[in-house]
Amino acid sequence: MRLRRCGADSVLVELGSLGEVAAARAVLAGLPGLVDLVPAARTVLATFSGGVPRGVEDALRAADLSAVPAPAGETVVLPTVYDGPDLELAATTANLSPDEVVALHTGAEYTVAFTGFAPGFGYLTGLPAPLRQARLASPRTKVPAGAVGVAGEFTGVYPRPSPGGWRLLGRLADGAPPLFDPEREPPALLAPGHRVRFEAV
Numbered sequence: 001m002r003l004r005r006c007g008a009d010s011v012l013v014e015l016g017s018l019g020e021v022a023a024a025r026a027v028l029a030g031l032p033g034l035v036d037l038v039p040a041a042r043t044v045l046a047t048f049s050g051g052v053p054r055g056v057e058d059a060l061r062a063a064d065l066s067a068v069p070a071p072a073g074e075t076v077v078l079p080t081v082y083d084g085p086d087l088e089l090a091a092t093t094a095n096l097s098p099d100e101v102v103a104l105h106t107g108a109e110y111t112v113a114f115t116g117f118a119p120g121f122g123y124l125t126g127l128p129a130p131l132r133q134a135r136l137a138s139p140r141t142k143v144p145a146g147a148v149g150v151a152g153e154f155t156g157v158y159p160r161p162s163p164g165g166w167r168l169l170g171r172l173a174d175g176a177p178p179l180f181d182p183e184r185e186p187p188a189l190l191a192p193g194h195r196v197r198f199e200a201v
Contacts, residue, residue: 001013001014001015001016001020001024001060001061001065002014003056003057003060005052006045008051008052009047009048009049009050009051009052010045010046010047010048010052011045011046011052011056012043012044012045013028013043013044013045013046013060014042014043015042015043015044015065016042017042018041018042018113018125018153019065019066019068020065020066021039021040021041021042021043021044021113021114022039022068022069022111022113022192022193023063023064023065023066023067023068023069024044024060024063024065025037025039025044025069025192025193026069027059027060027063027065028044028046028056028060031046031048031053031055031056031059032053033048033049033050033051033053034046034047034048034049035047035048035049037192039113039114039192040114040116041113041114041123069193071109071111071193071194071195072193072194072195073193073194073195074195075109075195075196075197076189076190076194076195076196076197077196077197077198077199078148078157078172078176078196078197078198078199079172079173079175079176079199079201080106080148080169080170080171080172080173080176080198080199080200080201081170081171081172081173081200081201082098082101082102082105082148082169082170082200083170083171084147084148084149084167084168084169084170084171085168086136086149086167086168086169087101087102087168087169087170089167090131090133090150090167090169093133094130094131094133095130096130101130101131101169102169102170102200104128104130104131105127105128105131105150105155105169105198106197106198106199106200107128108126108127108128108197109126109195109196109197110124110125110126110127110155110195110196110197110198111124111125111126111193111194111195111196112124112190112191112192112193112194112195112196113125113154113192114192115188115190115191115192117162118158118159118160118162118180119159119160119180119187119188120159120160120178120179120180120187120188120189120190121156121157121158121159121179122156122157122179122188122190122191122194122196123154123156124154124155124156124196125153125154126155127150127153127154127155131150131155132150132152132153133150133151133152133167134151134152135151135152135165135166135167136165136166136167138165139163139164139165140163140164140165141163142161142162142163143158143161143162143163143164143166143168144158144161144171145158145159145160145161146158146171146172146176147164147166147168147170147171148168148169148170148171148172148198149164149166149167149168149169150166150167150169151165151166151167155198157172157179159178159179159180160180173201177189
């Protein structure tokens with residue numbers, strides 16, 4: 001673990017794994033004066049009101065950062081149509097049938113590790129090992145909003161049309177809640193620590 005000051009009010013905590021990030025985020029969330037937490041794959045940026053309080057490093061070093069906290073809140077269920085252009089590729093790579101890929105993807109419960117890339121995009125951990133596959137060799141120039149994909153240890157949903165290289169297994173069904181709505185409070189449906197499950201329709 002390494003701490004780097006970022007101005008007078010923020011500190012960047014560098015860690016070794018997603019699990020340590022989740023544990024450190026839980027520790028930082030309990031400190032006085034916290035106004036914002038931004039986790040990423042190996043870091044957490046904590047911003048405080050009135051300066052970084054004393055004892056931040058001591059609190060982190062005293063905690064068991066190997067103990068990943070339980071996901072928070074209710075499970076967000078995302079109805080999904082599994083007709084993606086890379087479903088067959090994912091099945092072939094995993095030596096499974098497309099139906100087995102769908103069963104694996106819907107049978108797991110995921111946790112939002114962090115958000116980024118685009119507003120509302122959550123990097124979800126908990127992907128079954130056979131579905132942990134490489135990105136496409138050539139990214140698509142445009143992935144439609146609602147596309148459900150896998151890449152490496154993550155699964156996720158594209159909140160809006162954008163380029164992307166994840167293997168696409170399907171898409172959110174009509175009527176699924178938008179991942180990002182600036183008129184909603186909060187605008188993002190998914191936040192770090194939330195639980196997520198995909199449901200085939």
